[in-house]
Amino acid sequence: MRQPLIELKGIRKAFGENVVLDGIDLAIYQGESLIILGPSGTGKSTILRIIAGLLKPDDGEIWIRGDRWEGAEDEVTRPIRMSMVFQQAALFDSLTVAENVGFFLLQHSRLSRKRIYELVEEKLDLVGLPGIGHLYPDALSGGMRKRVSFARAILDDPEDADDDPQILLYDEPTAGLDPVASTVIEDLIVELQKSSGCETYAIVTHQHSTIRRTGQRLVLFYQGKVHWRGTVADLETTDNPYVVQFLQGAIQGPMEALGKHQ
Numbered sequence: 736m737r738q739p740l741i742e743l744k745g746i747r748k749a750f751g752e753n754v755v756l757d758g759i760d761l762a763i764y765q766g767e768s769l770i771i772l773g774p775s776g777t778g779k780s781t782i783l784r785i786i787a788g789l790l791k792p793d794d795g796e797i798w799i800r801g802d803r804w805e806g807a808e809d810e811v812t813r814p815i816r817m818s819m820v821f822q823q824a825a826l827f828d829s830l831t832v833a834e835n836v837g838f839f840l841l842q843h844s845r846l847s848r849k850r851i852y853e854l855v856e857e858k859l860d861l862v863g864l865p866g867i868g869h870l871y872p873d874a875l876s877g878g879m880r881k882r883v884s885f886a887r888a889i890l891d892d893p894e895d896a897d898d899d900p901q902i903l904l905y906d907e908p909t910a911g912l913d914p915v916a917s918t919v920i921e922d923l924i925v926e927l928q929k930s931s932g933c934e935t936y937a938i939v940t941h942q943h944s945t946i947r948r949t950g951q952r953l954v955l956f957y958q959g960k961v962h963w964r965g966t967v968a969d970l971e972t973t974d975n976p977y978v979v980q981f982l983q984g985a986i987q988g989p990m991e992a993l994g995k996h997q
């Protein structure tokens with residue numbers, strides 16, 4: 736059987752009395768796009784932050800390429816580079832677009848500033864925003880800000896092979912965007928899988944178009960547990976009551992319309 740790039744086993748996380756993840760098993764395989772879906776407040780962003788090493792689980796194991804990973808908060812021992820695109824584009828308003836995209840390399844790499852800005856321009860071109868490096872974020876639309884944050888996520892140091900992102904994690908990449916802007920972002924996600932050098936990604940979303948256009952394998956979370964696993968094609972045929980309710984947006988069903996965490 737294929738070995739997952741990342742595998743989570745029995746992950747548990749509570750905030751005070753609020754048990755958000757209750758024994759989650761999840762695998763991400765090389766080259767796939769995994770969609771984590773489910774209603775609000777069910778721990779989707781929390782699991783992404785645990786995968787990214789931004790949050791430690793209370794219990795459970797994280798395996799990377801078959802080795803147990805214990806140093807979730809220890810950058811030095813991280814055996815894999817992941818990039819995360821946050822729900823809010825999380826750009827610094829006081830920096831130009833180019834400074835935002837190049838931020839990490841400007842701080843940490845030995846590349847010249849000229850070279851970094853060339854790389855920044857290449858990535859801006861890749862996300863369909865050539866020539867906007869001199870602008871400040873407040874001059875951009877929400878969709879453009881998202882695309883800038885994608886450019887930042889895929890920027891790496893070409894002279895440092897260890898710096899290449901191997902997994903991209905997207906937290907609700909199309910939230911708050913109109914249908915046309917969502918389509919642009921969804922196309923970009925699919926395009927980046929082919930052209931950015933990082934072919935593996937996980938996306939948290941509850942937008943139906945994003946699920947269908949960018950997803951391959953899906954897991955459905957509800958109240959801290961996985962209630963369904965399948966493929967995009969399976970969405971058409973499954974009679975799993977959680978999936979049916981989710982797709983129909985129905986109030987009736989196993990998921991509370993307004994759960995205590997929503």
Ligand SMILES: Nc1ncnc2c1ncn2[C@@H]1O[C@H](COP(=O)(O)OP(=O)(O)OP(=O)(O)O)[C@@H](O)[C@H]1O
Nearest residue numbers: 750753755773774775776777778779780781782996
């Ligand atoms: N740092 C934190 N401290 C306390 N509670 C938190 C923290 N982070 C998340 N939570 C709680 O954990 C639960 C799950 O949050 P999470 O953001 O993972 O859900 P989600 O499924 O991504 O929701 P949404 O779709 O609305 O973004 C919520 O009840 C949230 O309030």
